[in-house]
Amino acid sequence: MRTLRLDVPDWTGHRAGQHLDVRLTAEDGYQASRSYSIASAPGEPPAITVERLDDGEVSPYLVDEVIVGDRFELRGPVGGYFVWEAVSGGPLLLVAGGSGIVPLMSMIRHRAAEGSTAPVRLLYSSRTVADVVYREELERRAAEEDGLEVFQTLTRERPDGWRGFARRVDDELLAEVAWPPTDAARVFVCGPTGFVESVSGGLVRLGHRPELVRTERFGATG
Amino acid sequence: MSARLDGNAVAGLLGELVGRELTLATGVCGSCGASAFVAELHVYLRAPGTVVRCPACEAVLSRIVEGRGRVWLDLSGLATLELTL
Numbered sequence: 001m002r003t004l005r006l007d008v009p010d011w012t013g014h015r016a017g018q019h020l021d022v023r024l025t026a027e028d029g030y031q032a033s034r035s036y037s038i039a040s041a042p043g044e045p046p047a048i049t050v051e052r053l054d055d056g057e058v059s060p061y062l063v064d065e066v067i068v069g070d071r072f073e074l075r076g077p078v079g080g081y082f083v084w085e086a087v088s089g090g091p092l093l094l095v096a097g098g099s100g101i102v103p104l105m106s107m108i109r110h111r112a113a114e115g116s117t118a119p120v121r122l123l124y125s126s127r128t129v130a131d132v133v134y135r136e137e138l139e140r141r142a143a144e145e146d147g148l149e150v151f152q153t154l155t156r157e158r159p160d161g162w163r164g165f166a167r168r169v170d171d172e173l174l175a176e177v178a179w180p181p182t183d184a185a186r187v188f189v190c191g192p193t194g195f196v197e198s199v200s201g202g203l204v205r206l207g208h209r210p211e212l213v214r215t216e217r218f219g220a221t222g
Numbered sequence: 223m224s225a226r227l228d229g230n231a232v233a234g235l236l237g238e239l240v241g242r243e244l245t246l247a248t249g250v251c252g253s254c255g256a257s258a259f260v261a262e263l264h265v266y267l268r269a270p271g272t273v274v275r276c277p278a279c280e281a282v283l284s285r286i287v288e289g290r291g292r293v294w295l296d297l298s299g300l301a302t303l304e305l306t307l
Binding site for chain 2: 019020021033035075076078079080081082193214215216217218219
């Protein structure tokens with residue numbers, strides 16, 4: 001994973017949860033375009049956190065090759081469905097699988113930047129502790145920021161003394177972490193397709209209203 | 223099936239073609255009549271071109287092909303697309 005801070009001339013500003021499209025053009029004119037969620041808070045320059053996919057066309061370049069000063073084409077900010085604004089309040093349930101944390105991190109940073117007291121619970125599933133993105137920042141924010149609770153689960157391998165959850169996000173785990181459906185929390189779920197569908201299905205089975213559950217799926221197109 | 227994404231994945235391209243944000247537009251399926259936000263439609267990027275399907279019945283709603291500096295946008299599977307003015 002690598003985070004790139006982008007200096008975009010005439011950037012119109014973004015909302016928490018939006019993404020942007022990166023388009024690369026090879027010397028022979030071949031073009032490849034990929035979407036990346038914006039990790040930074042609104043009001044800051046856009047930053048993207050990119051996971052390197054070995055057989056990808058764009059991510060190996062962004063992770064391994066780009067150096068400060070390189071230029072490439074962007075389209076964005078994009079999206080209006082998977083967006084949270086501090087003024088719309090909480091409670092908020094954020095559920096991330098793997099690098100699905102990125103747009104949710106923008107929401108968490110936005111909440112802090114705006115001084116919002118909206119109660120937020122983040123449930124974040126990773127394979128191993130090495131795969132946890134923004135680990136230190138999340139620990140620090142959870143300790144310092146009132147109303148922000150961070151729940152982590154590691155599905156493959158746990159370090160000694162791990163105090164988080166140690167299993168896949170199933171209905172039982174969702175019931176343990178989520179606000180009661182009667183609280184009518186707004187829910188944002190982001191991750192690989194299978195993860196998103198299992199979590200959003202589980203939340204609806206637990207009684208959460210489908211219209212309050214917003215989802216964004218990403219795929220390994222790299 | 224593993225390559226299935228959702229309408230968020232085509233938001234940038236559609237937004238550029240139409241000139242406005244479309245993920246919160248509501249699409250109605252011409253086959254089964256189900257309605258959904260564009261963000262909730264099923265999207266397959268790894269087909270030849272991009273294929274957008276109804277999340278309720280999997281009918282093809284739209285196909286998008288880019289190449290040679292052009293875009294072909296087929297919306298023949300959609301009954302309507304409703305946008306807020």
